[in-house]
Amino acid sequence: MQIAKVIGTTVSTIKDEKLVGRKLLILRPTDEKGEPIGKPYVAIDTVNAGVGELVLTAAGSSARQTTITKDCPVDAVIMAVIDSLEVDGKSSFVKS
C-alpha cells in the first residue's frame, strides 16, 4: 500500500455509471514522515477522508475489494486514515 496525502478533489459529470455518487480524491504519495514525494494520482474514497489527511491506498484489483468499489472501474482506493506512523521506534507522523 501507499502512504499518501489527500490534496484535492475532482468533479466529473460524464463518467461510468458505477462511479455516480462516488468521491474521487487527488493524492500525492508521501514518505514515511508524510512528506509528499511523488506524482499525483486519484483514488476512490471509502473512509470519508478529508483534504490534508494522510491515508493508505491500495492499487490494482485490490482496490475493488471493498463494499463500495466492488466491480467498479477504479484502480486505487483509500481504505484507511492514518493516525500515526512510527519508524525505528520513533514517532515520524501524528495526525493533528
Add this chain to the structure above:
Amino acid sequence: MQIAKVIGTTVSTIKDEKLVGRKLLILRPTDEKGEPIGKPYVAIDTVNAGVGELVLTAAGSSARQTTITKDCPVDAVIMAVIDSLEVDGKSSFVKS
C-alpha cells in the same frame, strides 16, 4: 486512477477481434493542474472523450470493469471526463 490529457488517436486494421469498433486514444498523464508530466500511453474510450480533454483512466484488471471493456485485452480505460479539479481549496483546472 491517473489524470490524463487526450492528445491523439490510433488506427489499427490488424487487431484482436474484441477491439473491433473500439476507440483507442493516446494520452499523457498530467499533474493536478492538467499539465502533462509523463510518457504517452493508450486507453480505450468508454465516455466519448475528445482530443484535448482531461480525463481519468483506470489501469490493469480495473480497466475491464465497464460494459464496453469486459473480457477485452485492454489494460487502460477512460471512464470519466474531468470538469474541474480543486487542490487545497483552490480551483486548479476548469474545463473550457
Add this chain to the structure above:
Amino acid sequence: MQIAKVIGTTVSTIKDEKLVGRKLLILRPTDEKGEPIGKPYVAIDTVNAGVGELVLTAAGSSARQTTITKDCPVDAVIMAVIDSLEVDGKSSFVKS
C-alpha cells in the same frame, strides 16, 4: 496500453508447457511518434507482428484476455498492429 516497436525475437527450449509454439517478441516502448523511449520487454504475439512494426501491447491480467493467451503465464500481449497515429490533429506516424 503501450505503443511499442518490435525489435527482436527470443528462443527458449526450456519453458512452461503453455508457451510451446508461441512467439515471444522483444519490444521497446515508444513515444507518440513511434520513437523508442524506454527499456526493452517481451510480449507474446497474437497478431503476427513483425520486427520493425509498431504495435500496441496490453499488460498484466489483460494480457490473458485473448484466445491464444488464456491461462498462460504471460504478462504482456501484442494485440494490435498500428497503421497510423495522429496527435493534435496531425499525423505523427504512418506505417511504411
Add this chain to the structure above:
Amino acid sequence: MQIAKVIGTTVSTIKDEKLVGRKLLILRPTDEKGEPIGKPYVAIDTVNAGVGELVLTAAGSSARQTTITKDCPVDAVIMAVIDSLEVDGKSSFVKS
C-alpha cells in the same frame, strides 16, 4: 517479489472492516545485500515480521493469496522472513 526491510509501523482507527486487527508495516525495498534503495511502502504482515528484519513481499492480486489477506483491500503482503541471501555464490546477507 521484492526484498524489503521493515522500518516501521502504522496506526489507523478509521479503516476498512477487513483490516481490523491486521498489522500494516512500513517497508523500504532493498538491493540484494539488504541495503534500502527505494521509496517506502506499506504491506500487511502474515509472518509476524519485526522492525529491522529483511522480508519478501508480494504485490497486487498475489498479495491476497494468503489465509489472512483473502478478499482484503491490500496490494502488498509480507509472506516470508529472509534468513540469508547469496549472490554469485557468495553470502550477501545473513540475518543477525
Add this chain to the structure above:
Amino acid sequence: MQIAKVIGTTVSTIKDEKLVGRKLLILRPTDEKGEPIGKPYVAIDTVNAGVGELVLTAAGSSARQTTITKDCPVDAVIMAVIDSLEVDGKSSFVKS
C-alpha cells in the same frame, strides 16, 4: 515479460505454507543483450533455472498461471530459460 539474469538465491525458514519447498531466486532485469540494467527482484522458479542464466519472468497475477504457482502469494515467476536473443536480425545473446 522481463528478460532477467539469475544472480542469486534466498533462504527463508518462516514463510507462507504455500512457499514451502519452492525455490525463490534473485534476478536483475537486463537489456536485450542480457546486460543487467535494473534493480534486483525475486521470482519463483518453475523451470529449474540456475545462477548466471538468462530467463524470462512474468509478473502479477500471470505469475500464478503455472502448475507450481497456482494460488501462491508470488508476483513473479521464471517460466522460460533463454537460449538466444536476436535484435534487428543480428544475434544479441547466445547461452554459453
